[in-house]
Amino acid sequence: xxxxxxxxxxxxxxxxxxxxxxxxxxxxxxxxxxxxxxxxxxxxxxxxxxxxxxxxxxxxxxxxxxxxxxxxxxxxxxxxxxxxxxxxxxxxxxxxxxxxxxxxxxxxxxxxxxxxxxxxxxxxxxxxxxxxxxxxxxxxxxxxxxxxxxxxxxxxxxxxxxxxxxxxxxxxxxxxxxxxxxxxxxxxxxxxxxxxxxxxxxxxxxxxxxxxxxxxxxxxxxxxxxxxxxxxxxxxxxxxxxxxxxxxxxxxxxxxxxxxxxxxxxxxxxxxxxxxxxxxxxxxxxxxxxxxxxxxxxxxxxxxxxxxxxxxxxxxxxxxxxxxxxxxxxxxxxxxxxxxxxxxxxxxxxxxxxxxxxxx
Amino acid sequence: xxxxxxxxxxxxxxxxxxxxxxxxxxxxxxxxxxxxxxxxxxxxxxxxxxxxxxxxxxxxxxxxxxxxxxxxxxxxxxxxxxxxxxxxxxxxxxxxxxxxxxxxxxxxxxxxxxxxxxxxxxxxxxxxxxxxxxxxxxxxxxxxxxxxxxxxxxxxxxxxxxxxxxxxxxxxxxxxxxxxxxxxxxxxxxxxxxxxxxxxxxxxxxxxxxxxxxxxxxxxxxxxxxxxxxxxxxxxxxxxxxxxxxxxxxxxxxxxxxxxxxxxxxxxxxxxxxxxxxxxxxxxxxxxxxxxxxxxxxxxxxxxxxxxxxxxxxxxxxxxxxxxxxxxxxxxxxxxxxxxxxxxxxxxxxx
Amino acid sequence: xxxxxxxxxxxxxxxxxxxxxxxxxxxxxxxxxxxxxxxxxxxxxxxxxxxxxxxxxxxxxxxxxxxxxxxxxxxxxxxxxxxxxxx
Numbered sequence: 001x002x003x004x005x006x007x008x009x010x011x012x013x014x015x016x017x018x019x020x021x022x023x024x025x026x027x028x029x030x031x032x033x034x035x036x037x038x039x040x041x042x043x044x045x046x047x048x049x050x051x052x053x054x055x056x057x058x059x060x061x062x063x064x065x066x067x068x069x070x071x072x073x074x075x076x077x078x079x080x081x082x083x084x085x086x087x088x089x090x091x092x093x094x095x096x097x098x099x100x101x102x103x104x105x106x107x108x109x110x111x112x113x114x115x116x117x118x119x120x121x122x123x124x125x126x127x128x129x130x131x132x133x134x135x136x137x138x139x140x141x142x143x144x145x146x147x148x149x150x151x152x153x154x155x156x157x158x159x160x161x162x163x164x165x166x167x168x169x170x171x172x173x174x175x176x177x178x179x180x181x182x183x184x185x186x187x188x189x190x191x192x193x194x195x196x197x198x199x200x201x202x203x204x205x206x207x208x209x210x211x212x213x214x215x216x217x218x219x220x221x222x223x224x225x226x227x228x229x230x231x232x233x234x235x236x237x238x239x240x241x242x243x244x245x246x247x248x249x250x251x252x253x254x255x256x257x258x259x260x261x262x263x264x265x266x267x268x269x270x271x272x273x274x275x276x277x278x279x280x281x282x283x284x285x286x287x288x289x290x291x292x293x294x295x296x297x298x299x300x301x302x303x304x305x306x307x308x309x310x311x312x313x314x315x316x317x318x319x320x321x322x323x324x325x326x327x328x329x330x331x332x333x334x335x336x337x338x339x340x341x342x343x344x345x346x347x348x349x350x351x352x353x354x355x356x357x358x359x360x
Numbered sequence: 361x362x363x364x365x366x367x368x369x370x371x372x373x374x375x376x377x378x379x380x381x382x383x384x385x386x387x388x389x390x391x392x393x394x395x396x397x398x399x400x401x402x403x404x405x406x407x408x409x410x411x412x413x414x415x416x417x418x419x420x421x422x423x424x425x426x427x428x429x430x431x432x433x434x435x436x437x438x439x440x441x442x443x444x445x446x447x448x449x450x451x452x453x454x455x456x457x458x459x460x461x462x463x464x465x466x467x468x469x470x471x472x473x474x475x476x477x478x479x480x481x482x483x484x485x486x487x488x489x490x491x492x493x494x495x496x497x498x499x500x501x502x503x504x505x506x507x508x509x510x511x512x513x514x515x516x517x518x519x520x521x522x523x524x525x526x527x528x529x530x531x532x533x534x535x536x537x538x539x540x541x542x543x544x545x546x547x548x549x550x551x552x553x554x555x556x557x558x559x560x561x562x563x564x565x566x567x568x569x570x571x572x573x574x575x576x577x578x579x580x581x582x583x584x585x586x587x588x589x590x591x592x593x594x595x596x597x598x599x600x601x602x603x604x605x606x607x608x609x610x611x612x613x614x615x616x617x618x619x620x621x622x623x624x625x626x627x628x629x630x631x632x633x634x635x636x637x638x639x640x641x642x643x644x645x646x647x648x649x650x651x652x653x654x655x656x657x658x659x660x661x662x663x664x665x666x667x668x669x670x671x672x673x674x675x676x677x678x679x680x681x682x683x684x685x686x687x688x689x690x691x692x693x694x695x696x697x698x699x700x701x702x703x704x705x706x707x708x709x710x711x
Numbered sequence: 712x713x714x715x716x717x718x719x720x721x722x723x724x725x726x727x728x729x730x731x732x733x734x735x736x737x738x739x740x741x742x743x744x745x746x747x748x749x750x751x752x753x754x755x756x757x758x759x760x761x762x763x764x765x766x767x768x769x770x771x772x773x774x775x776x777x778x779x780x781x782x783x784x785x786x787x788x789x790x791x792x793x794x795x796x797x798x
Contacts, residue, residue, distance in 0.1 A: 001774055004717055006774070007778075010693050012778070013693050014694070015782075039711075044693055045691045045695025045696060048697075049693060049694065062711060063711060063713075089708070089709065089710045089762070090709050094704060103705075114561070114708065116635070118763075119745060120763070139710065139713070140713060143761065145764055145766070149745060153729060156728055194759065197715070222693060227777070246777075248774075248776070249773040250767055256766060258747070258748045258749075262748070337703035338703050347711060357703075358698050358700075359697060562742075563763075564741065565742070566740040567739040625738065627739045627740050629737070630736040630737035631740045633716050634716050
């Protein structure tokens with residue numbers, strides 16, 4: 001068992017697709033929360049293989065896409081400081097702020113480094129005691145355990161030159177926002193399996209009860225995706241409202257408790273603006289006050305940030321499942337991966353970039 | 361200051377045997393001359409170069425002249441499977457060879473950074489010699505400049521290739537035709553992943569070696585068995601996907617890949633999974649894409665497989681008339697998607 | 712969100728106070744990952760790695776069960792099953 005090829009078996013995928021076709025009797029709209037799933041669905045062309053009754057709408061689960069413009073502009077301002085080494089996941093470098101991106105800050109002399117893991121940023125801080133090392137800690141629940149560990153490790157190592165610029169978001173509040181919207185179209189959810197690997201799924205029953213939508217915890221391989229879709233269709237057709245764990249090899253009800261504990265030690269809930277969507281109450285995590293010493297927002301005064309979003313971009317509506325990338329007048333014209341107007345065109349998880357790249 | 365030790369004092373004559381590059385090596389004077397006679401000439405020894413004139417005088421066989429220039433920058437300078445010298449020779453030999461030409465001569469321009477160890481330069485030059493010998497080309501003219509420390513990444517090499525294209529042979533991206541098949545001469549992405557691993561920035565280890573190699577003999581073997589090879593191109597930066605997009609646009613054709621036939625080594629595949637890369641976009645330095653009329657495909661494949669660098673050659677796709685300018689992929693699941701060019705720099709992603 | 716890639720833990724050790732390990736992603740590609748959140752993980756266990764952290768221990772039992780279920784459900788599965796027995 002290698003946990004990869006087994007779940008890319010074309011024959012098995014075909015078999016599950018056939019089951020979906022046999023099961024579906026009428027139109028259903030379901031949302032895959034996670035941008036990684038959007039990417040896989042489009043990359044493997046799974047959307048083309050589904051019966052026409054099933055519409056997949058793409059959710060807001062792309063941390064790069066939803067990081068608010070204000071926070072990106074703040075990152076750009078910090079990264080441009082001569083005393084700073086700014087570290088980030090590769091995804092963030094091309095995301096446009098109001099006027100520029102991290103690549104252009106680097107081209108203008110700012111020191112911007114891509115890291116694979118937040119612990120690499122801690123190492124950079126250890127190796128550069130005369131520089132301030134800032135890590136752009138973005139992400140959903142999946143990335144939180146890593147990001148909080150970097151803060152904890154910096155604290156344990158007594159590093160005075162390490163701080164994090166936090167822009168953390170959580171899935172359940174976003175689902176509340178989507179389902180509670182009067183224009184909601186989503187009838188079932190594919191939950192983001194790796195979020196659940198960390199958080200379990202004990203947070204989801206209240207959502208289920210309140211909004212009466214079935215959910216399937218779904219993985220990322222083609223077989224996982226069709227299985228998640230099949231479970232959701234089955235529930236929808238039978239009128240069942242449940243949570244099915246279609247990613248059992250990776251997800252338990254309780255989730256990863258040591259990780260949850262560490263997150264709670266370092267982070268606390270806060271309101272968070274989602275780019276293109278707006279502020280969702282209690283939808284984010286930020287550093288607890290006892291970690292102020294590691295908070296880049298407190299350490300660097302970059303003045304008032306005035307943001308300016310492209311008036312053409314409809315990323316917010318796309319991420320709420322209200323519109324598809326084609327509905328945007330700028331898609332493929334003024335807006336492409338080389339010249340993105342909004343973050344959904346930048347991140348490979350972004351619905352617009354996935355549609356553009358794979359020619360939808 | 362009261363104790364001044366004079367035992368080591370010598371008359372400050374300029375050092376003639378520096379262990380590293382200093383600005384004087386680029387002065388055009390004695391030190392430059394020393395560099396040439398001690399490092400470059402012994403390695404690249406041939407009459408055109410040794411003549412010591414400002415240019416090489418060359419006799420050319422019949423045919424049309426093909427010229428191609430390529431500048432080489434790579435960090436680190438040495439990586440598993442190759443180095444900047446090997447790359448500088450192979451890259452330009454391959455650019456000439458994919459025109460259908462026989463590469464004969466190279467020129468080499470070096471930008472050296474002050475402080476570069478001479479030993480490094482020696483190793484790079486030795487590696488260039490080996491690659492040139494393997495390819496059967498001569499390095500007939502060269503130039504060296506030295507820039508201040510910090511103004512170059514150790515060493516840059518720019519090479520120009522000279523080759524002869526026989527009359528009647530036309531190889532061009534614009535000649536891709538509906539009905540051609542697309543052959544790739546071996547595994548994708550080895551060079552890109554090997555260099556990335558050697559940089560160490562992303563902290564992973566892999567056994568992948570760069571595929572950097574001169575392909576002129578392999579290409580000659582293919583051309584010897586078929587007159588219906590329409591396009592030859594080496595998928596370097598931007599990988600197979602980007603190169604095929606260039607060809608599709610140039611010729612106004614559609615290229616459809618078969619996902620199941622794409623050759624990727626397990627180590628490249630797993631590194632790409634880990635970093636969120638697609639091997640279709642990762643650089644190669646020892647692979648060629650051959651677009652050939654279907655009727656000749658088996659012959660060409662057999663000829664490629666009989667060469668040192670073509671053992672793993674496979675058919676990866678085919679050319680059709682429409683949609684023009686597109687590269688598509690038939691996935692393992694029977695769906696079809698677009699394969700676009702690489703947009704910007706490839707970065708590891710978390711999502 | 713969240714590129715999570717399965718890998719096999721091949722070594723476990725401590726570094727600067729953190730439990731770390733070498734993870735094999737297949738084909739000889741190795742990277743260090745933090746094992747702080749999988750205290751029970753042992754060499755040989757498979758895990759999902761995200762940004763250099765092990766998020767869980769993959770359950771082979773559940774994986775096999777899922778695959779068996781899907782094979783069973785799949786009409787092709789009945790034809791495939793005998794092959795499997797032979798293997």
